[in-house]
Amino acid sequence: MKNLLNTVYVSDPEIYLSLKGQNLNLLKENETVARIPLHNIEAISTFGHQGASPALMSECMKQNISISFFSSNGRFRGRVIGEVNGNVTLRKKQYRISEDEEKSAKIARHMIVGKIFNCEQILKRTVRDHALRVDTNKVMKAIDRLKVSRSEAGNCTSLDALRGIEGNAASVYYSAFEECILNQKEVFYFNNRNRRPPLDPVNAMLSFSYSLLASETAASLEGVGLDSYVGFLHRDRPGRTSLALDVMEELRPIVADRFVLKMINRQQITKKDFIVKENKAVILTEDARKNFLQLWQKEKQETITHPFLKEKIQWGLIPHVQALLLARYLRGDLDAYPPILIR
Template structure:
């Protein structure tokens, strides 16, 4: 079983990463500022434009350490990839399934089922825990809408209609997401999803969380031998890790949305952690990113019982286990792909 190790987040924009023996070295102006043993790392995510040395990229690829590059504001740029893991037969099966609308829809609908199920459960948890502080009727209506969509999603055979059902569910869920925010509503409000750029603090946090989760999902898929760029729900597009986006659909409500709401409600996010630009864009400051990333890494260590495997494991292992279950299904070891259903 894969172990959950540390992830090194490089948030300073002027840090250049290099390799010295078995250590990752952080350099600023050609001066060493920190060293980290490579064998203790599961991944490195750099928010610096300075980049990394070819030697470090090669060592990360050889050792299976995920090395990803993002803009200082969190937009994913690229990943360092070595030789493909797994055998060619698994990827050939993946490509055949992706090219078959019926088979790809069969897989996609289980992932969308997981997304809508987890979205509904997130609303129900808020109704249960904070019933006196929210508009329960709005959450109940949205929850009932999501519940009503679940049987239709499982029976859908058309990719186009499945996309429509997912859109209805997303609209119902995001329509009441603002009710989940219980603190500092003057700063933290949600009036709809916007991105590229995000126009308010909540959307800035969501975009940052989605970028981190997508990178984790892409790394997990590659580690089990799948091609993260060939998806079943998200279709092929140059430069887009479509299968990583597929896998993260069922994980968004519980691993990203709920995490952002918890940060806000626990008063870990402040108004001065956001930078408002003349263009209208709202971006996390350096201090805001540090608080976010520290909490993100701590959240990964929290334990839960996997609903399918019935084993206790850290949150951070969920993308890897779901990728493993998907690979087993494609190999024929599982009759169907079991989505992650959060409780």
């Protein structure tokens, strides 16, 4: 199993990334503020406008260290990666399946079943642990409706129908999501999912965590030899990592949503950590983004027993493991793609 190395998150928009020997050198106003050995790093994510030196990008590509660039608001802009791994046979198989809607649906429905199941578990855990603090009837009704959607997804053979089932299930899940918010409800309210721009603190945090997860999932897919831009449920669109969005579906509830809820309920983030811009977009402050990234990295170090592999892995390796299982399915080593199902 792959070892989880460090992801370096550079949250200061004034930091310029450069190479010093075999070290990542962080410069601010031409002064070194930190230096990190490259052999300890598997990825770099930077938020800002200063960029990175050609020498650093070249060395990172040589050492297979991905560099992801985000806007200061957390919007993914692009990624620098090294030489493509894996063999051409695997990618050709991926491309052939992506052109066949029936075969694509066979894979995609497992991902959507996984997503709906994990959404159910988020809601079930809230009822189980906090029954006296939530509208139990409302949450249980949502869970029952999600079970129906999960059954429909499991039998679906059409991509269009599957997208409709997923959309309806997401609407049901989000209708009960606010019940999972137990503290600071006057600040962290959730009426509906909104983005581009997010209009409240919860949506700002969800969008930020989804951007991080998408980047990490894309890197994991490339790492096992798959093309992150060619998906099965999400069809081809220039510049969109469609396969990463596919694999992300089952990971959103258990990785991103779970993390955001934990931060809110543990009061690790508060009202002062957000800014409302002129267009009503809500974004994290620079200090809040730094805190978010530190806690995100810490969360990735926690361990879990993978339900399919029956092995203990770190949370941060889940995208890599799912990418590996998808590659094994495409190679014919597995009868079906096994989504991760967390109880």
